[in-house]
Amino acid sequence: MKKSTVIGIDLGTSTTEAAVFRDGRPEILLTMDHKAIIPSVVGLDEGGNWIVGERAKAQMLLAPDRTAMEVKRLIGKGKEITLGKQNYSPVDLSSRILEYVRTYAGEYLGETIERAVISVPAYFDDIQRHETLLAGTRAGLQVERILNEPTAAALSYGLEHMEEESHILVYDLGGGTFDVTLLEMFEGILEVKASSGDNELGGKDFDRKLIDYLVRRFRTLHGIDLEESLQAMVRIRDAAEECKMALSTSDSYRIVLPLIARKGDKPLALDETITVGQFEEMTRDLIERTHAPIEVVLQDGGILASEIDRVILVGGSTRMPMVEKDISSFLGITPSRAVNPDLAVAEGAAIQAGMIQGIIDPEEGLVMTDVNPYTLGVQSFDGYTVNNMTVIIPRNVTIPVERTEIFTTHHDYQTEADIRVYQGESALVTSNHFLGEFRISGIPSRRAGKENIKVSFAYDVNGILDVKAVIVSTGKQASIQIDLQDTGSLPLDEEEIDLSGWKDVKGSSAYRAVIRRVERMMKKIGSPMDGEMDILSEGLDALKRAIILEEWDEAKELEENLIDLVSFLEGIDT
Ligand SMILES: Nc1ncnc2c1ncn2[C@@H]1O[C@H](COP(=O)(O)OP(=O)(O)OP(=O)(O)O)[C@@H](O)[C@H]1O
Ligand SMILES: [Mg+2]
Structure with a gap:
């Protein structure tokens, strides 16, 4: 069986681009209006229908209260955006943009698109990555990989320059974020050495x-x-x-x-x-803020500015002449314009997608490794203060990576411990970014220091963290995949219920007819960008979820709503 196509998407603060890997190279996907670059703008039109891209941007002046831009700047921040009378999470709005991409990509390629690689700034934290992943899932995409943007840009460069051996610095100044990444390229192997940046600079x-x-x-x-x-x-x-x-x-x-x-x-x-x-x-002052992250990657990568062979510029903002001037005077090297600053990230995401589909042979082609951009650790007690950050995975180590630390109980007869997970560079957790916490209980009651707890962190290629704690003496475990904080989005496990299982639930047959009817209507409407379609598909998912969870009161109510809506639509249709 031919596996379905994976597309690469650069979901930017200002603009979004998508590409596919075909005939040995990345190919940029065009919208129905033959556009390669779409504004990352989303809104509701007068009729309450979702609009994305040029159309949404065009209504910005007339209806700023129904139009949202720069949504990416809010992702993972727990803030909502008001459009019309309702509030939406950044995940909701980003998923609209991704859904639009999925639709035009499908039109362009002549097939239904269900899988994607989505790029994010290297300096995105765990929660921002999680929310981007969730937005993809909501848009009906299986997100095969969350890829760092500068790494993607380097892939696009690397594909064309595989024979080079060099230290490459990718400088990506986009609409909302600044990323800098140091890579080493050797015989087609691209190794990310260090990444840093500023999520609030663009x-x-x-x-x-x-x-x-x-x-x-x-x-x-x-x-x-x-x-x-x-x-x-x-x-x-x-x-x-x-x-x-x-x-x-x-x-x-x-x-x-x-x-x-x-x-x-x-x-x-x-x-x-x-x-x-x-x-x-x-x-x-803005251009000077790029210096500190550049110094960090040079230091972490263990090289001097004079050892950089090439600086690659990515992102629309690198077109400002002051960028080139500043790099030349700060690093003593003139940057090269070897890649298209608007398209390189999407192209690189498509190359990664090609690798995932197995259409790029790692034996001959490009191989790539990446790093984690932030230090990861837990809160600990050193006898004086409880605000210490104990590092488990230092920043800029090659991923995937798994590291373990042993902790001992710190007071007598302690039977439980809270594992609080942080991301950031400070020695004090209070200055770092809290990611999540969980409790491990059932520690045998003994004197302080007599029991050991093993805490392991696994950081995967998507930049997503898994944390596990084990009581060494009993083998008892507790773990979390870092939770989304209270961002008004669905918790992950709710998203992850396999809704196709509803048929197997006892008592589901009563709902078979309505589900069939809704599905038929959705097929008729066709366009996934349509307002009604959304309400129907959300209602349908909610109903299936209620059936699976056997929440029958809820299911009954959802059924009634759906019947009303479908009857209404059938009415206007005839
Ligand atoms: N000719 C130009 N001169 C200066 N700035 C430009 C030029 N062209 C585009 N830009 C700026 O580039 C930015 C958009 O760049 P780009 O599309 O690379 O960002 P993005 O990928 O959407 O954002 P990010 O990567 O930060 O999420 C905008 O701020 C835009 O004003
Ligand atoms: Mg970008």
Whole structure:
């Protein structure tokens, strides 16, 4: 049996791209409108239907309250986004974008797409990775791999330059994140040595500096605060980005926004000219924030700046001339433009997808290893303070990796222990990022220090962590796969119920007819991007879940809702 196609997706803060591996190379997938790059924007139209990409971006000015952008910046942060009257989690909204990709990829390739490799910033933490995975699952994709973006970019470079032996630094400055990764390439083997970055640094921050400047100037000139008008801010944001992009190729740019505000009944325009020099001056602190992560990867990778053979630029923001200037003066090497900064990550994700499908022979082709970007550990007690971070897996070790530490009980007759897991570089857990906790109980009651607990961390190729604790004397175990914190999303195990099992549940036959009817209607509607389709498919899943969990009251209610909806749809259909 031919295994189904795996596509690679670069789900970016500003833009999203997808690719497939065919005929020995990555091929970028085009939308129905022949676009390779789609805005990562999602919204609800007037009728309450989901829209994604260009269409969503186009309604930004008219309906900013029904449109969301830069969703990726909120993923894993436990925040919600309001569209219209409802709140959505970043996972919900990201899954809409991925669903759109799945649809156009399917159209382009002429088959149903069910599997994907999705890239994330190397510097994404465990929760951000988990949520990206969940968004993929919700979009109906089996996520075969979560791949680090700079690693993907390096794969795309590596495929074309396999014969080289070199130290490569991938510098990825996108819309919302900065990633830097050091790799070593040797006879087609690409080894990631170290990754670092800043999840809160990207092109958007450069826009923000311009926006703040324009708002400030307008306030000085006219005494009016433009920030009070959402419409004005949407226009200024667009103009600022346009200005920034123009300054990548010209020395100055004039922004003119007529009718941006009124004073009495006099209409006011915003009219400002910005020079490259001014722009570079106002964003100097941003570009300087790239230095610390670069130093970290050089140090962790154990090389000097002078030993870097090649710097590869990825991400739309590297088109700003100041990036090249800064790298040249900071590292003493001129970066190369060997890959397409917009497409390299998607291409690399497709190469990884090709490896997963077995269509790239590791004997002849590219092999790759990656690292974990953060230190992982647990809270411990050293006799003085309970806030110590005991490192279990140091940052920038090659993954997959499994490491174990032995802990002893720290007070007499202790029968349980809490394992609190953290990610981060501080010696104190309070400054690190809490990932999750669990309790192991049933420790034999003895004097302090007499019982041992073995804690193991396994960090897989997706950058996802498994933690296990074992009481050495009894062999009793407890474990977690790091839980999503309270982000308003479904817990993983609820997602992971195999819904196809509903038929085997005693008492399910009463629901067979309605399920059949809903499925028939869904087939008729066809387009997975349709609003009704969503409600139907969510309702159907909820019903199957209720049947499997034998929550009959719930099932009854869901059935009634579904019957109402289907009858309504059948009505308008005829
Ligand atoms: N010519 C240009 N000059 C300056 N900046 C540009 C230019 N073209 C695009 N950009 C900026 O690049 C950013 C988008 O880059 P890209 O599409 O690589 O990011 P992304 O992949 O969506 O984000 P991330 O990787 O951070 O999640 C935007 O901030 C955009 O303004
Ligand atoms: Mg990107």
